[in-house]
Every structure is written in structure tokens, then in C-alpha cells.
Amino acid sequence: GGRHSDEPLGELQRLGIRGASVIVDDEQSGQSWRTDRVDMAVERSGKGIRGDFALAGPVGPNKPELHAQYRYFADRHVLDLELAIDGIEPNAIPPLIPELIQLRHLQLPVSGTLHTRIELDQARAQGSRLDLTLGKGQVQSEWLPQGVIDIEKGELHAVYAPEHSE
Numbered sequence: 001g002g003r004h005s006d007e008p009l010g011e012l013q014r015l016g017i018r019g020a021s022v023i024v025d026d027e028q029s030g031q032s033w034r035t036d037r038v039d040m041a042v043e044r045s046g047k048g049i050r051g052d053f054a055l056a057g058p059v060g061p062n063k064p065e066l067h068a069q070y071r072y073f074a075d076r077h078v079l080d081l082e083l084a085i086d087g088i089e090p091n092a093i094p095p096l097i098p099e100l101i102q103l104r105h106l107q108l109p110v111s112g113t114l115h116t117r118i119e120l121d122q123a124r125a126q127g128s129r130l131d132l133t134l135g136k137g138q139v140q141s142e143w144l145p146q147g148v149i150d151i152e153k154g155e156l157h158a159v160y161a162p163e164h165s166e
Contacts, residue, residue: 014041014042017041019038021035050071053070059089064087064089066085089107108139109136112156116129128159129158134153139151
């Protein structure tokens with residue numbers, strides 16, 4: 001939120017990091033990965049914090065790009081978040097995040113955006129929108145009659161808009 005001149009870095013208004021290297025060692029899974037193209041910017045005002053984040057890192061055979069923009073409204077404890085990813089192959093994610101093992105069935109490139117607003121005090125989304133574009137590839141699963149579906153291209157659009165009671 002606002003500035004606190006009596007705290008370390010209390011007067012800091014802007015922070016920018018460009019071209020950084022990041023190494024993540026996940027002790028739980030034993031996985032480790034590195035990316036050398038990380039950019040981040042944070043700007044603080046009396047109303048809250050805003051910023052952006054971008055990285056391109058190895059996920060399977062590709063280096064998909066992830067971009068995020070965010071705004072945190074300190075007075076309402078609300079986070080607006082916009083994420084965009086370009087060219088990720090979902091079947092390459094489970095080796096990095098084993099909990100997402102079901103993504104192994106999607107053998108096609110995916111790009112898209114997620115917009116959401118989250119009430120942090122309540123840990124609740126006020127609303128979200130997901131827009132994905134699917135490239136040429138396949139969905140493979142033992143649950144499918146032929147075991148595979150060829151995909152030429154596709155789109156997925158989903159909206160979460162909870163009703164508010166008054």
C-alpha cells in the first residue's frame with residue numbers, strides 16, 4: 001500500500017528488474033529449472049501496487065512466454081490479475097508440476113489469457129474470464145473410443161461471474 005518512511009525501503013516507489021536469471025529448486029518434487037529471460041516491474045502508490053512480470057523458460061521442447069500484469073488495491077484488499085501465455089505444450093507441464101498429470105493427454109500448443117479479480121480477505125474470485133486458442137495436435141486418452149482425437153485448431157472461452165447477494 002502506501003509509503004512507510006520509517007521502514008526499510010519505505011520510500012521506494014518503483015522497482016524494475018530486466019534480463020534476470022531465475023533458478024527454482026522444488027524440494028518437494030526434486031525438480032529444478034532455470035530461465036534467463038525474466039523481467040519484472042513494481043510501482044507503489046498510496047492506493048496500492050501495480051506491476052508486470054514476463055518470462056520465457058524451457059517447458060518441454062519449447063520456451064513459452066508468460067506475461068502477467070497486476071494491480072493490488074490496498075484499501076479493498078483486491079487483486080486484479082491478467083495472465084497471458086503463448087505456445088505452451090500442456091503435456092510438458094506434469095514433469096515440472098506432478099499434480100497436473102492429467103495435462104499429459106493434451107499434445108498440442110495452447111495460447112491464451114486469464115483475467116481475474118480476487119478478494120484476498122475472502123480468498124474468493126469476484127469474477128474471471130479464460131480465453132484459450134488450441135493449435136494443431138491431439139488429445140490422447142484411454143477414455144476415448146479410438147484412444148485419440150486429432151485437433152486441427154480450437155478455442156475455449158469460459159467466464160466465472162458469481163452472483164452477489166445483498
